[in-house]
Amino acid sequence: MVSVLSGIALLTVSSMSLPSVFWMVSVLSGIALLTVSSMSLPSVFWMVSVLSGIALLTLATFTPAVVPHEYLGPIGWLTRYLVNEWPAILNILMVFTIASHTVEACCAVNTAKNKSIENPARRKWLISVFVFGYFSYRHLLAYKPNKSK
Template sequence: MAPSSSSQEPCTYFRRPPTYVMLLITAGMGYYGWAVFAPATIPYDNLGPLGTFTKYLVENHNTPFKIGYLISWLIHIGEALYSFKLCKEKGISGHITQLLWFLQTLAFGGFSLYYLKIYKPSRKASERFNQKTK
């Protein structure tokens, strides 16, 4: 069971999304990248409706399909940069912990950012961090 958000030191607070979410996002982004960079290698006929739909997009809407892939990564990059800002606001000062939040949010986007956004550090910890940064 994951520790509650109030039982962990603010400078090292870190939580992962559920494993199934991480697997789904990894599979989805991996498949999307595969369809963008090596569409000729995809066994469309073996993938049922997903293969048919992907083949249709690759053959008939290739440019918007590739732009969508780029936009999805730009969104993930923006969310990852925002995670640095949230870490500072919430008193998460450990550099390794901030890097973990950045990398996790880069990979899993909003599903990672959610746990950082809902984190409420103790008032004392936030005040201590704000005094150090002034």
């Protein structure tokens, strides 16, 4: 199915505007990600939570002036306190987040390999676990491959 969708994308890209091409590629990438039977993403709640947390941590670490602390409630108070009083803690959290997601992604590749998941799906697991961490990795751990005889 992925090769057919890629062929359709190649045929239609020449007659489309640039924003349409980006939209189509992202839609086709999402379809390709969801068509692999061994691949499942975390719930939308966890995807939004993890991406928001990583974005907030990145902004607070590298460009703290652009973080809208007053609109974030208790989390805004905490980030303002950490930015003003403990910037080293933010740096440590950033390094720890990158390191832990990298280790989880490497473990996910190894787990996918042990479960006999093919290479294209293995790469998707790598990306998913690197971005979403444990909330994606637990789906891989729960995946039971079909036993062919």
